[in-house]
Amino acid sequence: xxxxxxxxxxxxxxxxxxxxxxxxxxxxxxxxxxxxxxxxxxxxxxxxxxxxxxxxxxxxxxxxxxxxxxxxxxxxxxxxxxxxxxxxxxxxxxxxxxxxxxxxxxxxxxxxxxxxxxxxxxxxxxxxxxxxxxxxxxxxxxxxxxxxxxxxxxxxxxxxxxxxxxxxxxxxxxxxxxxxxx
Amino acid sequence: xxxxxxxxxxxxxxxxxxxxxxxxxxxxxxxxxxxxxxxxxxxxxxxxxxxxxxxxxxxxxxxxxxxxxxxxxxxxxxxxxxxxxxxxxxxxxxxxxxxxxxxxxxxxxxxxxxxxxxxxxxxxxxxxxxxxxxxxxxxxxxxxxxxxxxxxxxxxxxxxxxxxxxxxxxxxxxxxxxxxxxxxxxxxxxxxxxxxxxxxxxxxxxxxxxxxxxxxxxxxxxxxxxxxxxxxxxxxxxxxxxxxxxxxxxxxxxxxxxxxxxxxxxxxxxxxxxxxxxxxxxxxxxxxxxxxxxxxxxxxxxxxx
Numbered sequence: 437x438x439x440x441x442x443x444x445x446x447x448x449x450x451x452x453x454x455x456x457x458x459x460x461x462x463x464x465x466x467x468x469x470x471x472x473x474x475x476x477x478x479x480x481x482x483x484x485x486x487x488x489x490x491x492x493x494x495x496x497x498x499x500x501x502x503x504x505x506x507x508x509x510x511x512x513x514x515x516x517x518x519x520x521x522x523x524x525x526x527x528x529x530x531x532x533x534x535x536x537x538x539x540x541x542x543x544x545x546x547x548x549x550x551x552x553x554x555x556x557x558x559x560x561x562x563x564x565x566x567x568x569x570x571x572x573x574x575x576x577x578x579x580x581x582x583x584x585x586x587x588x589x590x591x592x593x594x595x596x597x598x599x600x601x602x603x604x605x606x607x608x609x610x611x612x613x614x615x616x617x618x
Numbered sequence: 619x620x621x622x623x624x625x626x627x628x629x630x631x632x633x634x635x636x637x638x639x640x641x642x643x644x645x646x647x648x649x650x651x652x653x654x655x656x657x658x659x660x661x662x663x664x665x666x667x668x669x670x671x672x673x674x675x676x677x678x679x680x681x682x683x684x685x686x687x688x689x690x691x692x693x694x695x696x697x698x699x700x701x702x703x704x705x706x707x708x709x710x711x712x713x714x715x716x717x718x719x720x721x722x723x724x725x726x727x728x729x730x731x732x733x734x735x736x737x738x739x740x741x742x743x744x745x746x747x748x749x750x751x752x753x754x755x756x757x758x759x760x761x762x763x764x765x766x767x768x769x770x771x772x773x774x775x776x777x778x779x780x781x782x783x784x785x786x787x788x789x790x791x792x793x794x795x796x797x798x799x800x801x802x803x804x805x806x807x808x809x810x811x812x813x814x815x816x817x818x819x820x821x822x823x824x825x826x827x828x829x830x831x832x833x834x835x836x837x838x839x840x841x842x843x844x845x846x847x848x849x850x851x852x853x854x855x856x857x858x859x860x861x862x863x864x865x866x867x868x869x870x871x872x873x874x875x876x877x878x879x880x881x882x883x884x885x886x887x888x889x890x891x892x893x894x895x896x897x898x899x900x901x902x903x904x905x906x907x908x909x910x911x912x913x914x915x916x917x918x919x920x921x922x923x
Contacts (some may be wrong), residue, residue: 466889501642502655503642504642504643504646504654504655504914505654505655505656506654506656506686507655507658508659509656509914509917509918509919509920510917510918510919512918513920514635514918514920515918515920517638517639517642517643518642519642519645520642520645549655550654553649553651555652591707611767
């Protein structure tokens, strides 16, 4: 297992992304930050706090569960459903979706479907900590913490303090992944 | 192939997993557009060889809220009339492309037979007086919503236990979730053999009325001979009915449940049926949500029962 981002790196990246979000949207009026469960949730909360600090305003934040929107429920182990908690209407809002890793794009596709059932956002943007490539559908991120070239056989792990105890990003190579699943 | 045929032996973990998912699906059915794409392209067949309003409707509602298609079958207008066997009916529905079958049949064990033939997941929607597992799930949900947890609750199941698949399912679900269950009925309406049932019994409702956190009333099942074992409807009401007077004696936060259809004036007085502490309509709403959870987990391959 190889560390590619330390806790400090993650923290810097989040701060930069917060500034980019504020810059792109000319402030935070009309903004809702929505994390994709599970690790997108705490990341969205941190981004909203950073945005509030930078812009001296309150920023709405929510969590989206996409278990019911996946297109592969019979190809995965148990999908654990969790609550979707988006406290404000998203009609006409600028929604920033937040996730830890952008990979095939299928999670984002499911999240866009889930979001559409909550209302009609004016604009949807995507922020991720790591973009590891290998897209299977035409999805891209608006805000990327780090572009990380990987092989498909590798496994990228983003850990966040709220869930895993500490922040950081690691890559496991194929031998380690196999060793773990064997 | 996983099926949901009985509540007997289902683990607490599996029950809690289904109830947790049902809580999420409740949120879906309360949306302006109550539909998610989870089972898009799947087909759920409802094979009801016995009459049903709420179970059949709520399975179909659940399937549609998950974007599945439904195939339904009613015995009165089908080739059963021409003498087609249960097996051939099941194989025909399978050949039509059903991905899951919900079966209700008057014969005990029918759903197990269907599960042998179907090659797809099967849900028992009620087999005779034997089992009705999704009813037990939807009855557990209002208890969990009202009390937070079933652990340590004292629940009375009152009435025609002998002919009740609801009682047989609920006893196992409630006790697995940690509640203590007392069956209250005249001896003639108790099953002949209660060996292996984790319950107490009592034949005098008034003696123990104030002990319970929830009172679950069963319908007197005339179609299964339930009306012939006590002298009169008036006597049944007088001894086992939830009359207004009994309702007032219950502990202040005790809730009343009933699987429906309710026969007002026999097992439950009209004033009780309309009281907010009677959770019958919650049970119906929950019925759709728990059936969504069952379909989602069975077709997703994640239900471990």
